[in-house]
Amino acid sequence: MKSITIDKTNALCGAIFVLFGIFFALQSLDLTIGTAFRMGPGYFPLVLAGVLILLGVIIIVQAFRSLHEGVGPIAWRGLLFILPSAIFFGMTVRGLGFVPALFATAFIASFASSRMTPLMAALLSAGLTVFSVAVFSYGLGLPFRSFGPWLGF
């Protein structure tokens, strides 16, 4: 008896596409669909969402017959520090201001590597902040507030 093997990578991949397709399809249904002559805002996205769901299903079906291949190592540490560093910058750049937000962003991101020491990260972030303020605020004149209202400025 031949056992059925599933390529988990492809199955997951197909599932992601199907989920995105369903999300866009449901959202499109709330919009005016219109006719082919006068397409409403929902027409084109609904068609695309349908195609995406179909393609996702094909990928899932193909996953049942293709050979299994692993996804390889995953950068958990990277995900844990890199992604929040961007979000942190977004949340604090107005409140704290450019200087502290940038320093913290670089500092948080630094720890995505297991080789970074806290001292090194602090030095690097400080240097980077000084450089960026010089280049972006003074050199290019971008309208950033160096220190924000949260710090009493």
Place this chain on the structure above:
Amino acid sequence: MELFHNLALGFSTASSLANLFFCLIGVLLGTLIGVLPGIGATATIAMLLPITFQLEPVSSLIMLAGIYYGAQYGGSTTAILINMPGESSSAVTAIDGYQMARKGRAGAALAIAALGSFFAGTVSTFLVAVFAPPLTKIALEFGAAEYFSLMVVGLVSSIALASGSIVKALAMVVLGLLLGLVGTDIYSGAPRFTLGIREYADGLNFVAVAVGVFGIAEILRNLEGEKNRTVLITKVTGLLPTRDDFRKMFAPVVRGTIIGSALGILPGGGAILAAFASYTVEKRVSKTPQEFGHGAIAGVAGPESANNAGAQTSFIPLLTLGIPANPVMALMVGAMIIQGIVPGPNVATEQPALFWGIIASMWIGNLMLVVLNLPLIGLWVKLLTIPYYVLFPIIMAFCSIGVYSVNSNVYDLYAVAFFGFLGYALVKLRCEPAPLLLGFVLGPLLEENLRRAMILSRGDPSTFVTRPISATLLAIALVVLVVVLLPSIRAKREEVFQDEE
């Protein structure tokens, strides 16, 4: 004679002191980025976009173009010296270039790569100058139906040129198109897919999506297995190739230039494919194929010329039709729009100085690269010793500043994190990110032209096949799709991309 008149205008624009300066900055930054592995031209241009806001449109586009082809040059240096492609398009160069370096011929390999690239750059710049004006004339005849069909061709070709599963690439395009539709509907003003977040009413920021999908995902991939880079050579000597080298490199350079120029026009990463195609051709025609993989000069000269030629000619669809051939060109579209220029066939007639200035600057930039980079090679070698864990916090910081400065919208940074995660997840699931980004850029244009064409034809979809240009374009798209799905071609295609990994 009009060509010479135009070129003269271009050179006078590009050789103003300010533009020469920005061209220089561009190629230097590009080389720097190209040399450093783990950060591509796409993420760099996205990062550096804010620098160009304050500049004149011509200067900013000249600088961005310089970054792009400078990165191609820099990438080959890394490939030759540490057997690691600084840019994906120089992956092939690493095969024979690194072997040459191990035999003590690093200097010659670098010089061959640089001279081959310069030759290719010169020829393909000329090709852009010759072919761009007639194409813009054709493009001016285009209506909504033709634009729609043309974009379909572009999207289909990007699928054909993406590595891996075709169905997945197709799904990536469709997902990209859908993501591109996020924001306010142009006809009815209805907000779409914004999840009620007012900050996304103007759509997802292209720079944020590009930085997330290319920049952040790339950092995460590099962090998976942190390896030590060993620089093979700390001092490069013997830069000048021998007479024998020149003899051996000539034919491959010419062939590489032709292959690269042709493939560069195709949407979806022509430069990368051009390098692979050139390597395959050189191996086929070589009298000594056993040398390949052991330091064959043709294996460096051909692909290096091809990827540079491809990088230049990928400007043709952008400058004539306003349609980006690859993610870098998509960023150039973004830069043009920020500068208040609508990319398309009108640019050549309305802004001749800009149009020809960019073309002329490509040649000047290539010249600068040859003149500057060979003497500066020692500096680039030093850069290779910077450990990655120092680099990526810097990249993160610049990405954050870059994205925020486009619209001062903090939600763009949340989009960066989301698309970084999505991009990384999709790469791990073996999906190519380039088609997604191309879909994202073309999504709104595709929908707009589709709706306009349908209104013009009173809801009759046969308008796409009864108009001759549109019908031809759709036929091309269909042929491309059928060809890539044919079993024999499919096997061959997988073979080509096998070498890539």
